[in-house]
Amino acid sequence: MMDEAVAPLLAGVTVVELSRGVAAGYAGRLLSTLGAETVLIEPPDGNPLRLEPPFLPPAGEASALFAFLAAGKRSVICDLETASGRAGLSALLATADVFIHDLGTDERAGLELDEQSLRARYPKLTDVSVLPFGAVGPKAGWQAEEINLIHASGEGFLLPNGLAAELFPDRPPLKVYGHFAEYQGGVVAALGALSALIGREHGGAESVDVSVQDAALAVGAFALQRFGDGSLEHRRTRSFKYGGVLECADGYVELLxxxxxxxxxxxxxxxxxxxxxxxxxxxxxxxxxxxxxxxxxxxxxxxxxxxxxxxxxxxxxxxPMAKYASPAEVLSGTHERARELFQPVKIPGGGSLPVLSAPLHVDGAALRLKAGPPRLGEHQHLITTSRHRDRSPIAAEAS
Structure with missing residues (x-):
């Protein structure tokens, strides 16, 4: 257990998150688990990931994905189509350290949240943009879902491989289950935010531009290196010379x-x-x-x-060998219990359930979730608190 006398790594850091997708949401989640107060800005009808299946029993109303990504965060409703909603967001940004978002470039300009406007109004704010193909360049305005990103990064072309390709040689390229590429983008965004926070102590606030495609490209670094050498990997040839996935009498293992x-x-x-x-x-x-x-x-x-x-x-x-475990086996595994990877939290509409806290330790100790996912607008009072701290003309205008 973490020594409660030791302050979390990001204690005192405030993150404002305006996300609709997994990448930006995971970046905010990582910073929250490291100790930051992460405030999730939601529209009146809630973050769209609240409606993303699968849903948790017994009521079947709570999204498992949202419950994971929003665990430990605060929820504030800001209707950005109204002046009061924009003023509420402005008050929160005025007292924040980091702003993580996945707003398109046109959206940012329309809301006066583009890099230049943010730098002029909030000179101490670290701005982290997380978009499918980044905020700069010929594809900056392109939209994409996970299936587009996993293939745009080259990883989808190489799946399935190894034993799976041998067993099912006629299968087309497959997407990894879930949000593999977007989680990679979230990790890079969180690291970018941490780097910018460190740099702020020496040279002022910075803006971080994250491309999920670029983040996922890094996963296939060896394939890219071989491509540079003139060799194109293919899913039917991409495998270890020996080892990989092995079938046992009662399941499968991976051998390296x-x-x-x-x-x-x-x-x-x-x-x-x-x-x-x-x-x-x-x-x-x-x-x-x-x-x-x-x-x-x-x-x-x-x-x-x-x-x-x-x-x-x-x-x-x-x-190096490990078993391909079922979800139940992962939750009850000796390794997972020893590292305290899962923590029970209350999930509105889902009861108390174990949730992965973080895939890392800090100073040898497991990280702890502050709470489960918030109810929509559960922390609306934070706007009022922020307005009292910030008496800028925009904040005063909404008072």
């Missing part, structure tokens, strides 16, 4: 053997069979050349193993 010591551990794990002791296989290049042959033997051996046993023995020998 990228280093020499990991190969030696695999030899021990498999009981030192004669074929693995062939002196020629001591050479990594020879193992690569004979990858298909090695994989046939490894797969035949794996099909007779139990996942829990093989993973425990592999990890003890320093062989």
């Amino acid at each position: 053997t990228l280093e020499e010591r990991q190969w030696r551990g695999l030899v021990e794990l498999m009981g030192r069979p004669d074929w693995m002791l062939d002196p020629a296989l001591a050479d990594q290049l020879e193992r690569s050349r004979r990858g298909a042959e090695i994989n046939r033997a490894v797969r035949a051996w794996a099909r007779e193993q139990q996942t829990a046993d093989i993973v425990a023995r592999a990890q003890a020998l320093g062989v």
Whole structure:
């Protein structure tokens, strides 16, 4: 458990988030979990992700996606089509440290939230724009959904691969389930905000422009590198020479053997069979050349193993291996419990449920969620509080 006497990393930092999509929402979520007070600006009918399936039982009204992304945030309604709504947002921005949003460039200009206007009115505010293709360049005005972004980044072209491509050779390129590319964009946006906050201490506030496509491109860095060398990867050839996904007697595991010591551990794990002791296989290049042959033997051996046993023995020998677990197994897993990855929070319409707090620790301690997702407009009083702090003409105008 985190020592409650230690202040969270971003204690005292205020983030205003105006998001409609996952990328900006995840950036705000990460900063909130790091200790910032993140205020989610919502229209009168709520953030559109509140209506995104799947919905949680028993009522079937609470979006699981929104519950995850909004956990720990505050909710304030600002109708930006009205003068009072815009004035309320202005009052919040006047006392904020970071403004995260996914407003299109035309929207920003119409609301006077473009980079130049923000810099003139809020000189200490870090502005983080998170758009599918960024706010600058020939594609700045383009809209995109997750399926467009996963393919625009090249990752979709390479899926399915490995065992899946072998089992289903006729399948077309597939999108990773969920919001893979958008989560990558959210991580980059959060890192950009943190970097700008650090830089503010030395050179003033900055604007951060994040392209989700660019963020997702970084995931396929090796494929891009090979493309630069003149080699185009394809999902039917993109796989480890041996290892990857293995079918066991009661499920599937993933095996990696990228280093020499990991190969030696695999030899021990498999009981030192004669074929693995062939002196020629001591050479990594020879193992690569004979990858298909090695994989046939490894797969035949794996099909007779139990996942829990093989993973425990592999990890003890320093062989990177993990089981493909069901959601229930993830929640009850020894590793997940030891790292306190999940925390029960109250979700309006969903009861008390475990929610992933953060995929990282700070100073060796798990991060804690401040609360579950907010009800729509639950923290409307924050506008009044901000107006008292900021007596700029715009804030006073709405008083």
